[in-house]
Amino acid sequence: MSAVLIDGRQYAADLSARLADEVEELACTGERPGLATVVVGNSYPAHAYERRVRRLAERVGCHYVCEALPGAAAEADALAVVGKLGADPRISGILILRPLPAQVSEASLYRALDPIKDIESVHPISAGLLALGRPRYVPSTPASVFHLLDRYLTESGRDPAQTYRQSNLVVVGRSANVGKPALMLAMDRGATVVSCDEHSHAAGLLFEHTTQADILIVAAGVAGLIRGKHVKQGVIAVDVGINAIKDGDTGKVRLVGDIDTEDVAGRAEAITPVPGGVGPITDVWLLRNTVAAARLAQGIGAAFPSTEGLQLPVIC
Numbered sequence: 001m002s003a004v005l006i007d008g009r010q011y012a013a014d015l016s017a018r019l020a021d022e023v024e025e026l027a028c029t030g031e032r033p034g035l036a037t038v039v040v041g042n043s044y045p046a047h048a049y050e051r052r053v054r055r056l057a058e059r060v061g062c063h064y065v066c067e068a069l070p071g072a073a074a075e076a077d078a079l080a081v082v083g084k085l086g087a088d089p090r091i092s093g094i095l096i097l098r099p100l101p102a103q104v105s106e107a108s109l110y111r112a113l114d115p116i117k118d119i120e121s122v123h124p125i126s127a128g129l130l131a132l133g134r135p136r137y138v139p140s141t142p143a144s145v146f147h148l149l150d151r152y153l154t155e156s157g158r159d160p161a162q163t164y165r166q167s168n169l170v171v172v173g174r175s176a177n178v179g180k181p182a183l184m185l186a187m188d189r190g191a192t193v194v195s196c197d198e199h200s201h202a203a204g205l206l207f208e209h210t211t212q213a214d215i216l217i218v219a220a221g222v223a224g225l226i227r228g229k230h231v232k233q234g235v236i237a238v239d240v241g242i243n244a245i246k247d248g249d250t251g252k253v254r255l256v257g258d259i260d261t262e263d264v265a266g267r268a269e270a271i272t273p274v275p276g277g278v279g280p281i282t283d284v285w286l287l288r289n290t291v292a293a294a295r296l297a298q299g300i301g302a303a304f305p306s307t308e309g310l311q312l313p314v315i316c
């Protein structure tokens, strides 16, 4: 392996230290940020994520509530929970965990969110602001991708703004939560952006584009989709995918990304590992957005310096 492995855990630890200070600073004004998660059903990844977020929220001193509904819950019950959390003054930010069961429409739950508490920017108003380049909250996963890229580029002696403007940036995956907001952030940075999804793959176009990428962001949820032969020499590759794979011999489950790390590392300049890349930063960023939401609710305004580029709260 010759590529630099970008250490997301270290970046997350640095952010998390600042997060604790931000929570403490807010506590001086009498405000305690509150995060609520909504989980419907028994999805293992959703509950695993919920536990991680709960631990972090408690560690940094946020109020935390998880509303867990059974997998057979009616959409009306889920909507009632979102409405209740929207009216609860102790809750600053709400995260609706995926996947949801078929009878509960993701779009309906997102529409029921109070936009001020919509820390993942999934309500149509929030998504519109993001598309216009004026997000109230930058969704945690794409925010983490660009935080990681900005920091890696800076530490390797480059100007991130100039690098993006001179880069072909390819995003694989086009979900409303990860792929599309990552595209918006890449366009805001002036990169030359290409978006691919499963249809690009089926049409035989996917690898034509990935091999042109100077910066490659992969969020498809397909283990080992991208191999060494699918990337350009010197690519900076960010692996968002998290896939649970059962070892045929031991029966043990391990997590792998969408990128074949070993194979791609032979050609890449830098690559993010799974686990330990984007994931740990995402958890912290969710809490940062919760703090930002608590500040907005108090009318305090932006929680973080605008020079960071990623956090641009606006009131509409």
Ligand code: NAD
Pocket (backbone or CB within 6 Å): 141, 172, 173, 174, 175, 176, 177, 178, 179, 196, 197, 198, 199, 201, 206, 219, 220, 221, 222, 225, 240, 241, 242, 243, 278, 279, 280, 282
């Ligand atoms: P999703 O299922 O909602 O969307 C997947 C996208 O990938 C779709 O646009 C689909 O068309 C595309 N896709 C599927 N198969 C493809 C293929 N063969 N070739 C090209 N594109 C393909 O998933 P999501 O919520 O966007 O998550 C994607 C991955 O990222 C998952 O593995 C998820 O677990 C992971 N994830 C990680 C984090 C993190 O913090 N690291 C956060 C959220 C999601």
